[in-house]
Every structure is written in C-alpha cells, then in structure tokens.
Amino acid sequence: MLRSAVRSAAAGFVLLFAAVLAADAGAGGGGAVAPPAPVHLVSAKKGLPLDGPTVVAHRGAAKYAPENTLAAVDEADRRDVEWVENDVQRTKDGKLVVIHDATLTRTTNAKKVFPKRSPWRVADFTAAEIAKLDAGSWFSKKYAGQRVPTLASYLDRLDSNGQNLLLEIKNPEKYPGIEKQVLRQLRSSGWLDPAHVMDGLVIQSFGVDAVREVHALQPDVRTAVLGTPSRAKLPEYARFADWINPPFKDLSSTYVSAVHSLWGPHAERLEVHTWGVSANQAKRAFSAFGIDGVIL
Numbered sequence: 001m002l003r004s005a006v007r008s009a010a011a012g013f014v015l016l017f018a019a020v021l022a023a024d025a026g027a028g029g030g031g032a033v034a035p036p037a038p039v040h041l042v043s044a045k046k047g048l049p050l051d052g053p054t055v056v057a058h059r060g061a062a063k064y065a066p067e068n069t070l071a072a073v074d075e076a077d078r079r080d081v082e083w084v085e086n087d088v089q090r091t092k093d094g095k096l097v098v099i100h101d102a103t104l105t106r107t108t109n110a111k112k113v114f115p116k117r118s119p120w121r122v123a124d125f126t127a128a129e130i131a132k133l134d135a136g137s138w139f140s141k142k143y144a145g146q147r148v149p150t151l152a153s154y155l156d157r158l159d160s161n162g163q164n165l166l167l168e169i170k171n172p173e174k175y176p177g178i179e180k181q182v183l184r185q186l187r188s189s190g191w192l193d194p195a196h197v198m199d200g201l202v203i204q205s206f207g208v209d210a211v212r213e214v215h216a217l218q219p220d221v222r223t224a225v226l227g228t229p230s231r232a233k234l235p236e237y238a239r240f241a242d243w244i245n246p247p248f249k250d251l252s253s254t255y256v257s258a259v260h261s262l263w264g265p266h267a268e269r270l271e272v273h274t275w276g277v278s279a280n281q282a283k284r285a286f287s288a289f290g291i292d293g294v295i296l
Contacts, residue, residue: 052286053273053282053286053291053292053293053294054083054273054292054293054294055081055082055083055293055294055296056081056083056084056085056166056273056293056294056295056296057072057076057079057081057083057084057085057296058085058275058295058296059072059085059086059087059100060072060073060075060076060084060085060086061075061076061078061079061081064079065139065143066107066135066136066138066139066140066143066146067100067107067139068086068087068098068099068100068107068135068148068149069135069136069143069146069147069148069149070146070147070149070153070154070157071136071143071146073154073157073158073161073163074157074161076163077161077162077163081163082162082163082164083163083164083165083166083293084158084163084164084165084166085165085166085167085168085295086098086154086165086166086167086168087099087100087168087170088151088167088168088169088170088178088182089102089122089123089170089171089174089175090122090123090175090178090181091122091123091125091126091127091130092123092124092125092126093126093127093128094181095126095127095150096150096151096152096178096181096182096185097122097127097130097148097149097150097151098148098149098150098151098154099122099135099148100170101122102121102122102123102170102171102174103119103120103121103122104120104121104122104125104130104133104148105119105120106138107135107138107139107148108130108133108134108135108138108148109133109134109137109138110125110133113132113133114129123174123175127150130148131147131148133147133148134146134147135147135148151182151185152185152188152189155185155186155189155191156189159189159190159191163200164199164200164201165191165200165201165202166202166204166224166273166295167182167201167202167203167204168203168204168205168226169182169203169204169205169207169210169214170205171207172205172207172209172210173207178210179210179213179214179217180213180217182203182214183214183217183218183221186201192218192220192221197220197221197222201221201222202221202222202223202224202242202243203221203222203223203224204223204224204225204226204243204245205225205226206225206226206227208225208229208237211223211224211225211240211241212240215240215241215265216240219265220266222242222243222266223240223241223242223243224241224242224243224244224245224273225237225241225243225244225245226245226275227245227246227247228244228246228247228250228255229244231255231258234258234259234262234270235262238262238263238264238265238270239265240265241264241265241270242264242265242266242268242270242271243270243271243272243273243292243293244259244270244271244272245272245273245274245275245295246272246274247274247275247276247277248274248275248276248277248281248282248285249276251272251274251285251289251291252289253288253289256272256289256290256291259271259272260272260290271292271293272289272291272292272293273291273292273293273294273295274291274293274294274295275294275295275296277294277295277296278296279296282294282296
C-alpha cells in the first residue's frame with residue numbers, strides 16, 4: 001500500500017485532508033538524533049495549503065465503526081487515514097486492552113452478560129471476561145460480535161494495515177506501572193524498532209507524570225501532553241514532550257505561537273495537535289493558528 005511505501009521511505013504525502021473521514025457520507029532535554037517530522041496529509045480541498053495538518057483518526061474511524069475496535073482501525077485504513085488514536089487501560093488480571101471509558105457499559109453489553117457486576121469497571125474484569133463482550137452492536141447490528149481488542153492484537157492490525165499510532169494511556173493514576181507495561185508490549189510487538197519510533201508512534205496522556213515517565217523509560221519515543229498547560233509550564237514540558245494537544249476550544253494564536261517557540265527532547269519544534277474539532281473547524285484552525293495536526 002501507499003502508506004507502507006511512505007513508512008519505508010520516511011517521506012512523501014498521502015492524499016486527502018480531514019475530509020477523508022467525511023468521504024462517503026526554547027530547548028528541551030535533547031535526544032541524540034532528531035526523528036523525521038510526522039507524515040502530513042495533503043489537502044484535496046480547493047484553497048487549502050498543500051502541506052496540511054496531520055489527520056489522526058480518533059479511536060479509529062469512530063464516526064463510521066465502533067470506536068477502538070479493529071473494525072474502526074480497518075475503516076480508517078479504507079479511508080486512507082494513516083494515523084490512528086486509541087485508548088489503553090488495564091484489566092483485573094493485568095492485561096492491556098483498548099477501550100476509552102473507565103467502565104464497560106457504554107460500548108459493550110457488559111450489563112447483559114454480567115448483570116451483577118455493577119459498576120462494570122474495566123479494572124474489575126479479567127481479559128477473558130472482557131473478551132466475551134460484544135463491542136459492536138451498540139453502534140450498529142452490522143458490527144455485532146466486534147470485541148474489545150487487546151493492545152497486542154491492535155498493534156498487529158495496525159502493522160498489517162501499515163498505519164501509525166497515537167496511543168493514549170487512560171487514567172494512569174488508576175494503573176500503577178502502566179507506562180512500563182505499555183512499553184513492554186510495544187517492544188514485544190516490534191513497535192520500538194527505529195521505523196516505528198521515528199515515523200509511526202507517539203504516546204500521549206492527560207497524566208503529565210505518565211508522559212514524563214514514558215520519556216524517562218524510553219527517551220527515543222515521541223510523547224504528547226493532552227490538555228492545555230499554562231504558557232509558564234511549557235518550557236518544563238518541552239523537556240519530555242514533543243507535542244502539546246489542547247482541545248479546539250482552548251486554541252489561540254498566542255498559545256500556538258508559544259508552543260511553536262519551544263524545542264522538544266528530539267531537537268524539533270514542539271507541535272500542536274488539537275481535538276474536539278470538526279473538519280471545518282480544523283481547516284480554520286490550520287489557517288488561523290498554524291496547528292500541526294487534528295484528531296478527528
């Protein structure tokens with residue numbers, strides 16, 4: 001596929017901007033070698049710059065398939081979206097699974113399968129129990145039988161598709177040591193090799209301590225802080241984070257400029273990737289603020 005060729009060459013562009021998802025409907029800590037910038041998607045919309053912001057499929061193509069499932073990964077792939085975002089949590093027996101909410105009720109049939117297990121927290125179920133749940137029917141009968149994927153199976157599917165990953169560690173304060181465990185799984189799945197680290201992987205979290213810990217444990221991996229840190233804190237964060245990812249509602253020219261004025265731990269200018277944004281808002285944000293990416 002085109003994306004596989006792009007990864008192997010670490011260069012080039014993929015056709016389409018944010019509209020692909022709507023189609024068919026300062027000095028830092030300093031690394032030894034600076035990785036190449038992330039691949040940018042080219043806009044197919046008239047009047048937009050050629051080098052537009054990176055588009056990341058939020059929880060996969062979650063508008064078109066059940067979020068965080070392998071079906072959502074494949075749907076993003078079908079729409080030629082190279083970057084996929086997911087959410088990682090830990091089960092009762094210490095396995096890593098891909099799911100957004102702290103509870104299973106919104107996106108699975110946990111209440112039906114385990115009616116006496118309220119409040120159905122992810123951390124209160126084993127991986128084997130979670131594997132029994134239907135994670136697709138809530139979205140559409142078409143996706144009945146989709147499962148909550150393990151991180152291992154999710155990484156395998158991304159590799160098979162030639163996609164990149166923006167991995168969010170959810171609720172790290174609830175899962176002591178999850179940073180090391182995520183890195184262990186990434187290593188076991190072959191995702192800490194130079195090709196992935198340089199061109200296909202970013203780890204993010206709202207938990208600043210978790211981001212700092214990931215950088216301390218694996219300094220070559222790019223990281224991102226979710227949220228809108230104060231401008232006063234940005235120089236500190238530039239020591240261990242490569243991206244600052246604020247919600248669209250918090251964007252301003254002043255803030256984006258403050259982020260862009262700093263250099264991160266891999267000797268590259270800090271980037272801004274926004275979320276909570278529509279495709280039209282993303283186009284305006286790129287034009288008005290010069291953001292680097294959108295998580296749609």
